[in-house]
Amino acid sequence: MTPTAKILLLGAGELGREFVIAAKRLGAYVVACDSYAGAPAMQVADEAEVFSMLDGQALAAVIDRHRPDHIVPEVEAIRTEVLKDYEDRGFSVAPSARATILTMNRDRIRDVAADELGLVTSRFEYAESIEAMREAVERVGIPCVIKPVMSSSGKGQSIVKDAGAIDAAWSYAVAGMRGDRQRVIVEAFIAFDYEITLLTVRTREGVIFCPPIGHRQERGDYQESWQPTPMSNAALAAAQDMARKVVDDLGGYGLFGVEFFVAGEQVIFSELSPRPHDTGMVTLISQNLTEFDLHARAILGLPIPHIHSNGAAASAVILADRHAGRFHFEGLADALAEMPGFETDVRLFSKPETRPNRRMGVALALTRSGTPDDARAVARAAAAKVKIIYGAED
Numbered sequence: 001m002t003p004t005a006k007i008l009l010l011g012a013g014e015l016g017r018e019f020v021i022a023a024k025r026l027g028a029y030v031v032a033c034d035s036y037a038g039a040p041a042m043q044v045a046d047e048a049e050v051f052s053m054l055d056g057q058a059l060a061a062v063i064d065r066h067r068p069d070h071i072v073p074e075v076e077a078i079r080t081e082v083l084k085d086y087e088d089r090g091f092s093v094a095p096s097a098r099a100t101i102l103t104m105n106r107d108r109i110r111d112v113a114a115d116e117l118g119l120v121t122s123r124f125e126y127a128e129s130i131e132a133m134r135e136a137v138e139r140v141g142i143p144c145v146i147k148p149v150m151s152s153s154g155k156g157q158s159i160v161k162d163a164g165a166i167d168a169a170w171s172y173a174v175a176g177m178r179g180d181r182q183r184v185i186v187e188a189f190i191a192f193d194y195e196i197t198l199l200t201v202r203t204r205e206g207v208i209f210c211p212p213i214g215h216r217q218e219r220g221d222y223q224e225s226w227q228p229t230p231m232s233n234a235a236l237a238a239a240q241d242m243a244r245k246v247v248d249d250l251g252g253y254g255l256f257g258v259e260f261f262v263a264g265e266q267v268i269f270s271e272l273s274p275r276p277h278d279t280g281m282v283t284l285i286s287q288n289l290t291e292f293d294l295h296a297r298a299i300l301g302l303p304i305p306h307i308h309s310n311g312a313a314a315s316a317v318i319l320a321d322r323h324a325g326r327f328h329f330e331g332l333a334d335a336l337a338e339m340p341g342f343e344t345d346v347r348l349f350s351k352p353e354t355r356p357n358r359r360m361g362v363a364l365a366l367t368r369s370g371t372p373d374d375a376r377a378v379a380r381a382a383a384a385k386v387k388i389i390y391g392a393e394d
Contacts, residue, residue: 003029011074012041022292096252099274143189157220192261225279255295286313311368314375316383318361320354326391
């Protein structure tokens with residue numbers, strides 16, 4: 001069988017794994033790439049490549065070897081200038097090389113959002129040294145949020161609540177940086193009521209939206225998400241308007257995870273990912289088409305029918321608490337046991353080793369008669385039933 005398309009997936013984590021499954025269901029041939037062997041997406045892909053995507057020569061060599069129809073980035077640490085070069089040569093980069101270049105770096109996408117598009121953002125400054133960061137904090141004010149301009153899943157992000165925490169925040173940000181840019185964003189803390197991810201799909205027929213996803217974070221990383229999250233019509237319209245502006249500016253086709261803070265009726269742009277979002281794993285149970293299905297269809301130019309909700313749904317993460325190369329899971333049957341009024345599911349990511357606070361799986365819950373809070377409680381309970389049992393190391 002001739003594949004519908006050949007996809008080179010740059011990043012083979014759990015989000016990449018679900019994307020591979022969605023793409024292969026549509027007949028695609030997928031080559032999954034990451035910096036280590038046995039990554040989750042590699043286990044379900046047609047081929048795998050192991051190399052550092054910050055090595056521009058290695059990245060170019062892999063593209064030349066496979067000659068893909070679509071290059072699909074799934075991680076931040078990539079030599080994005082290589083992707084731009086190949087796009088200029090006629091290769092498809094999804095959603096676009098511009099989207100990848102700008103969003104892999106918080107400073108670049110923030111400058112576009114605030115200065116070029118006029119979106120509402122928090123007050124912010126950049127710093128490239130601890131001395132410059134101290135000065136930026138003084139101008140922005142305390143409390144403030146410190147983030148590396150290049151990181152993922154909240155790594156290196158912290159809140160400075162007093163002057164004594166500034167130096168530690170710099171050290172934590174540097175330790176959590178990805179790539180080779182030692183730069184942070186100092187962002188005024190916003191007393192928001194809640195935060196959302198608005199999954200925004202840019203297709204050849206226009207821009208479409210999923211119902212907003214609420215989420216809770218710890219250590220800058222998502223712990224649970226739910227869909228839908230209650231929003232006023234005015235706030236949702238404002239979020240959709242800003243999301244449409246930014247994805248149209250970035251161009252290309254695919255799914256974007258656009259994050260907003262919401263305070264009353266005010267909606268504040270936070271960040272954007274040009275790919276499926278970790279909080280969007282709730283769509284594995286909440287919608288007729290998951291975020292991964294939507295990304296694949298938009299990239300491949302396939303029709304997307306009306307997106308409808310299956311009910312109120314939630315996801316809750318299953319985290320490791322230590323480093324281990326030998327481990328197994330217990331409690332899966334308890335987590336999947338039937339509960340009246342709810343559907344539950346568990347996705348284990350098959351990562352080859354654990355680390356403290358590493359996401360190893362996710363529990364999902366759906367109710368057709370209850371509320372998102374009901375689904376959250378069931379998802380948390382299901383996640384708690386899945387135990388990671390660590391074996392003795394050699």
